[in-house]
Amino acid sequence: MAAKPQQTTPLGIFNYGSLQSMMVFFSVPASVVRPLLAGTGLEPGIFDGNALVNLNFERYASFGSTYSSVVDEVEFNAVVFPKYKAGQEPSLTVAQYLSGFDQSKTYGNYRINVPCDSAVAVQAGSEKYGEVKFVASFSFAVPDVNDANATSNVTTWWIRCYATPTAPKTQLPYIFDLKVNTNTPGVPALLVSSFSPVPAYANLVVNTKKQMVTSARVIFGVFKSWFNPETTPPIAPLPAGTVTLTVGAAKHVMTKQMAGVFKHNPPAVGVLLFDSQPAAASGHTLLAATIQ
Amino acid sequence: MTPSAKRAVFLAFSAELTGYGETELEGTGNVDTYQALVEQQAGPIICDMFYAAAEGVVQASGAAARAEAMRIDVLASPTVWPLCQAIVTLWYLGGWTTPPASWYHGANSPMPPGLTPGNPITLAAQAYTAQLAYRAAGAHPPGANPTGYGSWSLDPVFGDFVAATLHARLKVRS
Numbered sequence: 001m002a003a004k005p006q007q008t009t010p011l012g013i014f015n016y017g018s019l020q021s022m023m024v025f026f027s028v029p030a031s032v033v034r035p036l037l038a039g040t041g042l043e044p045g046i047f048d049g050n051a052l053v054n055l056n057f058e059r060y061a062s063f064g065s066t067y068s069s070v071v072d073e074v075e076f077n078a079v080v081f082p083k084y085k086a087g088q089e090p091s092l093t094v095a096q097y098l099s100g101f102d103q104s105k106t107y108g109n110y111r112i113n114v115p116c117d118s119a120v121a122v123q124a125g126s127e128k129y130g131e132v133k134f135v136a137s138f139s140f141a142v143p144d145v146n147d148a149n150a151t152s153n154v155t156t157w158w159i160r161c162y163a164t165p166t167a168p169k170t171q172l173p174y175i176f177d178l179k180v181n182t183n184t185p186g187v188p189a190l191l192v193s194s195f196s197p198v199p200a201y202a203n204l205v206v207n208t209k210k211q212m213v214t215s216a217r218v219i220f221g222v223f224k225s226w227f228n229p230e231t232t233p234p235i236a237p238l239p240a241g242t243v244t245l246t247v248g249a250a251k252h253v254m255t256k257q258m259a260g261v262f263k264h265n266p267p268a269v270g271v272l273l274f275d276s277q278p279a280a281a282s283g284h285t286l287l288a289a290t291i292q
Numbered sequence: 293m294t295p296s297a298k299r300a301v302f303l304a305f306s307a308e309l310t311g312y313g314e315t316e317l318e319g320t321g322n323v324d325t326y327q328a329l330v331e332q333q334a335g336p337i338i339c340d341m342f343y344a345a346a347e348g349v350v351q352a353s354g355a356a357a358r359a360e361a362m363r364i365d366v367l368a369s370p371t372v373w374p375l376c377q378a379i380v381t382l383w384y385l386g387g388w389t390t391p392p393a394s395w396y397h398g399a400n401s402p403m404p405p406g407l408t409p410g411n412p413i414t415l416a417a418q419a420y421t422a423q424l425a426y427r428a429a430g431a432h433p434p435g436a437n438p439t440g441y442g443s444w445s446l447d448p449v450f451g452d453f454v455a456a457t458l459h460a461r462l463k464v465r466s
Contacts, residue, residue: 172365
């Protein structure tokens with residue numbers, strides 16, 4: 001006789017008004033990830049013999065009946081599966097995983113930490129969904145359709161994350177500095193990946209006891225992707241200069257967590273990007289003649 | 293940071309960037325000219341970033357700590373590092389090119405008035421005379437510093453051992 005289905009409590013669905021999500025994946029030894037998963041009921045997924053972590057820079061808009069909100073955040077994720085599914089997780093290479101071949105949707109992101117520049121989003125994410133999140137600030141310069149012009153076209157990604165709610169004037173100290181240049185010579189050709197939905201796991205304390213929160217972010221479109229798809233495992237890293245990650249000197253637990261995970265300068269193996277379409281566009285033209 | 297503290301940081305950090313000691317850089321007579329040029333070209337917002345990063349490097353104790361501060365505070369910055377590259381060029385070649393508008397834009401800093409992006413700036417004669425490129429190559433800026441009596445009969449000698457070596461070799465010949 002089959003076991004009874006597990007009882008669940010729906011926690012609601014959060015709809016994004018717009019979303020820009022750039023996930024940068026690094027192949028790291030499982031030994032540097034496991035300490036961060038202690039007590040979570042989660043195990044690191046193993047791909048090409050290593051664990052996967054990612055930094056997911058997100059900009060999103062959201063709306064409610066009485067508010068409009070714009071949020072910038074970076075998820076520092078480990079790709080994991082829950083221990084209660086141990087033995088059922090599919091065996092995949094990094095390239096297969098990044099291509100969206102975990103159709104069982106067993107693997108998901110565990111948010112080791114999430115710096116976020118919206119106090120409301122931090123409170124909601126922490127209290128409602130069990131995300132590990134804190135109020136932070138960013139400097140960034142990233143490609144955007146509204147800045148794609150001849151004089152100031154940004155074609156690379158730069159994100160610097162601070163431990164303080166307001167960015168320091170000197171841009172120091174910081175938690176991490178991330179640069180991504182998918183135009184670097186030798187970067188594999190742009191592909192698309194049906195990566196969505198993107199599962200995630202979190203722990204929420206209910207009545208003093210920890211419970212697992214499962215979720216899936218359904219992205220309404222494909223991701224652009226840059227990684228080596230045809231290699232025999234282990235996956236070939238992206239060329240030097242494609243991804244530059246520097247862990248900074250800000251006094252914060254996330255700095256320590258990142259220093260531990262990235263201490264041996266692990267290779268970046270893939271970049272996934274989703275950039276939602278504008279909902280509308282407004283163009284303006286100035287006529288030369290003066291109004292009489 | 294006081295003006296004198298800024299000068300000290302600029303000099304010490306220039307030493308870090310160029311590989312020449314503070315005394316040698318002071319000896320070029322260009323410290324004040326170069327510092328004024330950098331501040332005028334960068335503007336106050338970027339200068340704050342530059343001095344904070346530079347101070348982090350020069351105040352770090354020990355080579356390893358300085359290298360770490362350079363890696364974290366300087367190299368990672370898309371604002372500070374390009375400025376450092378320009379400063380290295382300034383010391384070694386005595387010339388400056390006004391940065392592109394995108395560099396100021398990226399730092400959320402207005403371009404100081406009167407500047408033209410990409411405009412090459414030729415400084416005073418002293419910048420040409422004291423440029424480090426010739427010194428590093430064991431050569432002399434043509435038309436400026438003379439090479440000295442008998443130098444035409446000697447093999448080229450590179451680097452900063454020039455003076456001592458030349459003196460020693462001339463002594464041997466005499």
